[in-house]
Amino acid sequence: MTKEQTWSQRFESALHPAIALFNASIGFDIELIEYDLTGSQAHAKMLAHTGIISSEEGEQLVTGLEEIRQEYRQGTFQPGVDAEDVHFAVEKRLTEIVGDVGKKLHTARSRNDQVGTDTRLYLRDQIQQIKGELREFQGVLLDIAEKNVETLIPGYTHLQRAQPLSLAHHLLAYFQMAQRDWERLGDVSRRVNISPLGCGALAGTTFPIDRHYTAKLLDFDDIYANSLDGVSDRDFAIEFLCAASLIMVHLSRLAEEVILWSSEEFRFVTLKDSCATGSSIMPQKKNPDVPELVRGKTGRVFGHLQAMLVIMKGLPLAYNKDLQEDKEGLFDSVNTVKASLEAMTILLREGLEFRTQRLAEAVTEDFSNATDVADYLAARGVPFREAYNLVGKVVKTSIAAGKLLKDLELSEWQQLHPAFAEDIYEAISPRQVVAARNSHGGTGFVQVSKALIAARVQMDQ
Secondary structure, eight states: OOBOOSSOTTOSSOBOHHHHHHHOOHHHHGGGHHHHHHHHHHHHHHHHHTTSSOHHHHHHHHHHHHHHHHHHHHTOOOOOGGGOSHHHHHHHHHHHHHGGGGGGTTTTOOHHHHHHHHHHHHHHHHHHHHHHHHHHHHHHHHHHHHTOTTOEEEEEETTEEEEEEEHHHHHHHHHHHHHHHHHHHHHHHHHHSEEOTTOTTTTOOSSOOOHHHHHHHTTOSEEOSOHHHHHHOOHHHHHHHHHHHHHHHHHHHHHHHHHHHTSTTTOOEEEOGGGOBOOSSOTTOOBOHHHHHHHHHHHHHHHHHHHHHHHHTTOOSSOOGGGGGHHHHHHHHHHHHHHHHHHHHHIIIIIEEEOHHHHHHHTTSSSTTHHHHHHHHHTTTOOHHHHHHHHHHHHHHHHHHTOOGGGSOHHHHHHHOTTOOTTHHHHTSHHHHHHTOOSTTSSSHHHHHHHHHHHHHHHTO
16 A cells, blocks of 8 residues: 655655655654744744735634644644654644645745754753753752862872862862853854744745744744755754763763762762662662763763764755754753753752761871872972972882871971971861862862852852
């Protein structure tokens, strides 16, 4: 059995049913239906505004499209594969509702500029939602940070103990990553919010349309200056996928730290039952499923970015059917980012607890105060590189003796260099090591308190 054509009488035979199924996008572009209806209403109003159709016909079209919206929301309008795509599905149903006037809706418009408009309306809306979720995520980071300005945590480079930090300072690093994500989405949104409606299939139209009128109705900031570019451009989607990928990078980095921190080897956090699962055969285990899933889902967003780049790299102007493949990856990336942000926000808010006593012990178990010994000498006139080498030697001998720097006798310090005095012990205490790093943007408690105030100001912008 073959499928009857939906587009023109140019073809003598109908499409093979397997090809019809392969060709159809209704299974996923139904996601755009509300945006398609909104764009179509604006187009109908413009047709009436310019006199291409009568005012009465314009009102009929707008009313009929709104009826379809309500049917869809109520679940009574559920087009199948025979509709091919959401645009044909809406037009067919509209004609059933308002009669032949429904066939006038597509005047001066192509599916090419139509789907471009729908996708931009969709993405503009989703970006605002993601920005809102980023603010929720940032808010939780700040809530935890404000309670832990003077909680210490080991800092790492190369995953080796480096220098102790304020836990608030550590969390504020992720706040700043999220802030860049929030700002980056705003920048992407500017290029999303340009209207291709009226570009037609590729060359514009012979009808006296008013593209600025529809752009204003749809709250677009501008219109595409070139019709070829308008229907074939997917830069905005690629930019969004880049921004989405970076959001996932940042979430994945935090996820990896939570996974490490919750391990028996670190024991920096305890996972609560609401955000962890157990093993099917090992009853003692509590698995960090949320951060592991976020870490895993990051790859799918990267994959969608790569797929979009590959789709676009060889396309001649203007529209090509390849561009049908832009939607599933875009939709999935939006959903993945939103779900991951929500999950990580819940995890931070109510799914884990920092083990402050363990953290306090951890910062006393290593040589992460060695740089402060070198700084101590440099402040007393010893060239830093000379001080650095001296401290390297004392670390080496201390390790051999099974001691930490805090365990050395004053006489041992003074054998190393006569500049050492009793105050060396205070200088290398973890709390003083952190407090002393009072340079702008540093981990010192004064600087962290200032950074928290500044972060709250950023949240209000």
